[in-house]
Amino acid sequence: MTMTDAPAPSPTSSTREVLSLRGITKSFGAVAALSGIDLDVLPGEVVAVVGDNGAGKSTLVKVLAGVHRADSGTITFEGREVTIATPADAQHLGIATVYQDLALCENLTVVENLFLGQEKGRMRLDEVAMEVRAWELVRQLSAKIPTVRIPVAALSGGQRQTVAIARSLLGDPKVIILDEPTAALGVAQTAEVLNLVERLRESGHGVIMISHNMEDVRAVADRVVVLRLGRNNGVFAVKDVTSEEIIAAITGATDNVVTKRSAARASRAADGAPVEVAAAPATTDAVGGATR
Template sequence: MDPAVAEPEPATRQPVLSLRGISKGFGAVQALTEIDLDVHAGEVVAIVGDNGAGKSTLVKILAGVYSHDTGSVSFDGQPVSIGSPAASRELGIATVFQDLALCDNLDVVSNLFLGREITKGTLDEEEMEKRSWSLLRQLSARIPSVRIAVASLSGGQRQTVAIARSLIGEPRIVILDEPTAALGVAQTAEVLNLIERLRERGLGVILISHNMADVQAVADRVVVLRLGRNNGNFRVPDVSYEEIISAITGATDNVVTRRAEARNTERNAS
């Protein structure tokens, strides 16, 4: 049975990022098999799946940490190669990993511009501070001071700093790996608001999450991975929590497979 799929995007709307037939193996273990994925500007695409579904491997391929074995990657319709993390960033893909990779002993400004410092012979602290506030205001971020040490920030505020840092290079695609993991209710709401701000800025967002409530709150589409393969591509307004879970678990007799069968029957009849 073919996995249920969303209706295709309008032909006039070209995806910013497009993956076709992406496969990746580690010795005898096949982590990904012929993965297809499209991400458009101003769209939040959630990638969900059980542990071992291949989500982390896919993220690391897009981030340039791993190279794929077969398949193709296109950016703005042009074939590209992502051979390293630097190549990924130069292409316009920013990745915020779950561990955030922040320096707790440094302040917000230093974390935002770490490795990208603005200099005029010496460090231009005033300009970096000005740009930091400008960027945080664009995200409607609630940071008390850009000179406060990151160690003293809440989980939601730390996630804010990590996301703001990813925007320094003006990316087209932002990947968020489990951004609300281990956060409380208020902090989760803060991060979800940040994702809304990214969409409003016209960025394509890839959201990796186990939290279906978060996914249904902010995502436009849900792409399900199961055992390293595509197993569903749904528009959020058209799918229920139960349908997503069915696609994740791979149940064979459920509303997902029945919907796919009904659509195939309708197409064949027409």
């Protein structure tokens, strides 16, 4: 059972992180939406950010995407400290965001959507070049899209998610943020999108995945960052943690999960036996609720 202490940098060498947040704070009036958030993303790593409603996940995404500006804290991107003031800044750095509602134009075709806002050729669109590049992206993601010349309205939810992710890859980003990529998708389509996330990891992208779905998180994520009421409430390596433990951290059933796990590790180190830490009985309801 390994875990990283939430407030400290992750144990891997700090120069490797493609993106690293320290002490990010954001308030809306009297409400502190985020206070002292730390987050690290390595290249080729999928970091799941989980948390209850109002935990600050969306605010965190918006800070990274440049929609909101953090009040304090530092953002380090590829070893440089940066400020992300506008969505254009984020795109420029190489942070691409795929929002939950995908933001696709249903009346436009796949190619047209992929290149929306960044078409090749201002007064004379280069349709051929755009279509060729679109096929490259589709193949790169091994996406199941029969033709790129049909309106997005004709695609399934999973295919639309694919288009949205493919579009985020156009700018050759280093970090891709997926906001609830599997919400509202069926079983097969969810699997399709999870495959996609793994392919992003294989190609060396850092992926931040916001999710409510424990199964999805456990299926693809390498690490899970739990937010609770705008604060870090634990960072777990997925292969060593149970859903119940994550949910306990989400709901606050174990209020000070960090110290509790540290204690558990210490005791395990002491007597060499595996230890279950999480307050399992208290979270049964929460499991049903969160994995619904």
